[in-house]
Amino acid sequence: MAEKSIPSSRRSPATASIVVAFAMFVLACIIAAIGPQYDVTLLVTVGLTSIAAMGLTLLLIAGQVSLGQAAFMAIGAYVSAILARDFGVPAFVALILGVAASALSGVIVGAITLRLKGHFLPLASLAIGIATSAAIVAAGGITGGASGLGQIPPLAIGPLSLTDDRGFAVVVWLLVAVLGGGLSRLLHTRAGRAIAALKTDAEMAEIFGVNAARLRLIVFVVAATLAGLSGTLYAYYFKFLSPAPFGLTASINLLIACIFGGMAHPFGAVLGAAAITALEMLLQNTVARMLGLSGNVELIVFGLVLICVLLRWPGGIWSALQRIWPQFSAARPGRNIELTPSKRSTAGEDLLTVTGISKNFGGLKALQGISFGVGPDQIVGLIGPNGAGKSTTFNIATGLLAPSEGDVLLMGEKPPRRVSDLVHRGVSRTFQHVRIIPERTVLENVAFGAYAQGHAGMMSGMFGFDRKEEAATYAKAWRALEIVELDGLAHEPASRLAMGQARLVEVARALVSRPRLLLLDEPAAGLRTGEKLKLVTLLHRLKRAGMSVLLVEHDMDLVMNCVDRVVVLDRGQGLMTGLPEEVRQDERVIAAYLGA
Amino acid sequence: MFDTLLFLLVDGITNGAVYGLVALSLIVIYTVTRVVNIAQGEYVTLGALSFSSALSGSFNLFSWLVAGGLAAFALLDLADRRLLSSVRIRILLIRSVWIAGVLLTAFAAHKFPGSYWLAVLAALAATVSLGTLTYRLTVEPVSGASPIVLLIVSVGVYMVFHGVAVLIWGAEPQSVPPVVDGGVSLGPVFITYQSLWICGFAVLAMAGLYMFSERTLIGQALQATAVNRVGAQLCGIPVRFAGQLSFAIGAGFSAVSGLLLAPLITANYDMGFPIGLKGFVAAALGGIVEYPTALVGVVLVGLTESFSAFQISAFRDVIVFLMVIPILLWRNAVRPPEAHEH
Known part of the structure; x- marks a missing residue:
């Protein structure tokens, strides 16, 4: 086991993420360069869906479900469009303000609703999503109502204006690649472990220093911001807005993209967005054109494919591909590290x-x-x-x-x-009923114990500014596993552990926090x-x-x-x-x- | 002014009763199977439309489709090698009787067009069967999956139902007669008998479900499954059966609310979804797991809807849906739902 589970560092998920992100970008550039106009529009649509869906995937990884994600797209889109069109704000500034508006609404909505437990949260998000699109229709004087808002100026930074659709597609996919690669790297960093721990058990996460309410809000706001970014870009690409693409259907479609593609990984969102569009195109071409059947048959077949794929792979397409994705590992350090308490107690003090x-x-x-x-x-x-x-x-x-x-x-x-x-x-503790992150490896579970000693946030996690800290964390995690004599299982998923082993993993995790x-x-x-x-x-x-x-x-x-x-x-x-x-x-x- | 108030009150309560039936369906299904059933509104549509064609005596393709599905479902069960042959024979018998029931009611409605109750029976037999079929084919195989996956599967089911409804009945609205024509004048306000039927059925259904889950063994088993699936399984409660039953009840209630509501609006392929959505809101107000509070929720939704429609119609949906947030917050503070759902 131990031999097999230490792959060479070249096959790490971080490297694989960069390779995949780069490949996606190159492919998008090729399509943008030589594809027909129609394909370029599809490319932009898939890219924009991916950006919003990746935010949703991050939410799902943190254990939250939102049925109203498209509302944040709408806020970004309408704020930037109205500012640029009616108030003469430069388009790029309007874009930033639009994204900021989405983020701010994320803060407000999150602050109000994130205390909701269980299924209350998705229900609240459903309500907010529907209310937002209904409000856009109702406030027709500002938003153009159901008939829409046209003549949105093109995106421009100073004299540079992005009027070319192909150039726009390249910009969108550059964002998809950077965000996808970054979020993918984030999964296996300090913040990523905390987000996964949040889903498993918020109380356990708090014991190791995670401010659960704050982290939950941060994740929610990141998701809202990504949705906002997707929405503003939508406005500048199509130069026309109506409430329809931001309604409940849009929120559900985002969720379909995440789940269909696989909610365990940000690339699943891209995969899902692309697969759904490809499927729709395929159905339009075969069912509608060749067989001459109506649009309802497309809907039926789409539904059937969705059901069948999820029955076969409840983890989405990603889970079917996961076998070839490199497993996360961290090199075992050569030198020994002593896991002594962070501070020695003064004699006599209880x-x-x-x-x-x-x-x-x-x-x-x-x-x-x-x-x-x-x-x-x-x-x-x-x-x-x-x-x-x-x-x-x-x-x-x-x-x-x-x-x-x-x-x-x-x-x-x-x-x-x-x-x-x-x-x-x-102070650190273990739990009477084992609380470990089932989908992560033993090593990552133990490494989570070092959360309080680290400082790297989401940004440094996404873009790799945390290498030193991570190396120190994993050195400690390996040491703790050696102490409890479970280093041979370091790369096993925690869900496969026997009860006794899981308890010892909890002890090792507590040791890493150096209590x-x-x-x-x-x-x-x-x-x-x-x-x-x-x-x-x-x-x-x-x-x-x-x-x-x-x-x-x-x-x-x-x-x-x-x-x-x-x-x-x-x-x-x-x-x-x-x-x-x-x-x-x-x-x-x-x-x-x-x-x- | 008082007239208007009274009119809005009646209107609100009638709407509330319909949403209540859908909310009840959602609750029963959610508590037993953890499926947040996006396709629930479609049973309303299918109930109304299949009733309409059963009543007109035309060939009922829908019933035949359901019967075919049931046959496939029986084959699936018979292919299960873990079952004893005696069990298989019993399954075969039950399924045959069941399929025969669906087809016979459809046939009887075809033979005697215009018979209201025969048509109700035919529509109900088909939709209830469709409910259990849906559970068997789309929920049972992944019953261990996370609720969000089950939700997306139900979106797939919604797509299939929606498409099939258009294929069978087309986009044209179908006319559906009320149980009894006319109504009663209550002071200045005229109340249709149909409104009374709807409210009456809603109250009966809720009371019936309450009695069923409190007084009968099967009902208790259903409740036990809702509280703790694994525990129920360990106690020997067939969780699969409980799931099928919950889908049957949910489909039945929604279908009846559809065929009762249809005379007041028009029956068409698109009628179900918004009703299903309002049912969600009503269920959310009641916290989705409790029957009695859901009742308060539905009346609130119905009333808010009709009153705000009268006052500022443009913001009607904004108000109805935003109302959910403070109530959820309040419920969350008083009695939060279990944090972990399996």
Whole structure:
């Protein structure tokens, strides 16, 4: 496995993206140069659809669905067209203002609707999309209403004007190539990993320092901006606007392009846009011209092809091609890196102090007066029968829940207000129910743990200004995988892991964030005996490296073998705190566990 | 002024009842199968148009197409090697009776043209069968796919239905008679009997569905599937059957709302889509998963629509659709939907 999964760096997806982007551009240039006028128009249409659809793909990768993406196209198109036509704003300035208007509406719509959960978000986007096109019709005085807005001036920068359709096609496809290549590179960078983590589990992403609400908004605005860019270019190419191409049908067509092409990759959007146009052309030529059948038959056949392709490849055309696409990998560094905590704790200072906390859920007293501490270089076990309040204690300790009474001090201070700041405080955790990004490799999952230590944003991710940082991140990720002895599985997709392996990947991911305090939520559940022994060795090793651990665990043997102190909870109350030997012999503990 | 108000109120409630039936269809299908069914409005169209041709006694191509589809569906099931031969025989029997039912109702309507209830029966048999067929052919094979893929598949289904409707019935509007002509004067306002039929059926359908899901074992199984697919499967609930049933119910409700609404507007190939869309809004207001709140949603949509049509008609759709946002926000704050859908 390990041999096969380390391809040479020449076959990396980043290189492949550049090659494909370049090939797309060259092909578009050839068509633009020698194709008939009709094909040039098709080429521009496919290019513009691709730009908007790529934004939508980014949204889908982040786990959001928009049924109103064409509304942002409309805003960009109409704002720039009206500015250039009726207010004499220079066309290029109007283009920028149009795109800015789309971005701004993205900020506003996103700020209002992104808090919506589940299917509420697509429903809201559907409503906004329809309302926008209805508003364009209704505000006929400004927008020309249903009859449209004509005589839009050509795109020009100073004396240079882009009146030539072929030149326009080249410009559009230059944008498609740059954006497609960039977004494709972005997938496997710091921001790309965070976006994928957002889809898997926003709470998990926050633990590693992602400000989920902010990132979600950024992705939404990027998608709106790309749609706006596509819309403004549409206005300047066709020099005529009407509400029809920006309605619900347009939004759904964008979504069809994404899904049909494959929503896992930005190139899927281009593929989908091209495939749909090609299919339409084919149907028009065969069904309509040769067989002499009406347009409805085209619609039926198109629908049937759409259904059949998705039944065969639910991941779209891209998923059928994915086999030949190089798998992401990062070279294993030669030198060893020690994953020590970011800051050493000062002697004597407790990393976590819990004093007299209680928690009530309505009338239920889940916790009453719990106190304990985790000191430097200490492993503390939190044990108790089911329903004892372990998880509640754990969540209060990490600030996910506020205690009804009592105080929590993390590194001597109150827990941060935002979960995403926890990691900056030197705290990391694993989850009772494994939360890893299933479609990414083990290595990428672990690399995500380093999110808080990096700074590279989306721009540097798209255009490759983050090489140094990424190399450092992957060096740490490899090191963490070596520590948990899973480096042989580095390039496996995380979805294929066994439960025990997935738990260890979570531990490795937490290690990469270089915590001073590591919180492990039932790390041994689902582990085999051999793996449990490894875990005990690992915990001792972490302790020697200067890490403190709070361990919530059911497995008594494992706890007793590695912890320095044990906190026993029973029915929401602290039963006792002590050394493992004391706890083992305590009658109350025995009674609680054996139910005597 | 009071007259106008009353008129708008009646109009709004009638529209609301239709949207409500479509919303209910969407909800049943969504909760059980996670399909946001873009093609839902087409069942409204197909219901109205197939009713119209059944009533006129002309040859009912639609019923024959559906019967053919059902036969293919039966073959698909028989080819499933995992099934025991006794099960196969049972499937064969059930499917034969079913196909015979669709064809017999179509034939009876053909023999006795003008019989209202026979035509309703024929239209309903065909559309309900089409619903289960659609589930079997386009949802079941990819039931594990993400909801967005299922949504796009339903767009494909919409295209096929839309195209087939034009092929069979053409672009010309078809006339559809009401259940009973005339109406009743309520003070200054004249209410057609058809409006009353629509509202009556909507209330009956909702009550019936409620009773069905609360009181019967199958209904409970349907609910269980809606709450947790995997859990339901582990409890021995046939999830495939639940899916087919939900599509059958959804198709049936929408088709009836189509054939009841048709006399008030005209039945044509394009009537369904906007109704389906308003059904979406109504369902969204009710949060798509709850029956009783959806009812409030539909009346709101219907009323807002007719009132704003009267006031500022140009911005009617803007208002109706923007209304969704604050209500979704409110519902999201009070009781958010589960974040992860599988």
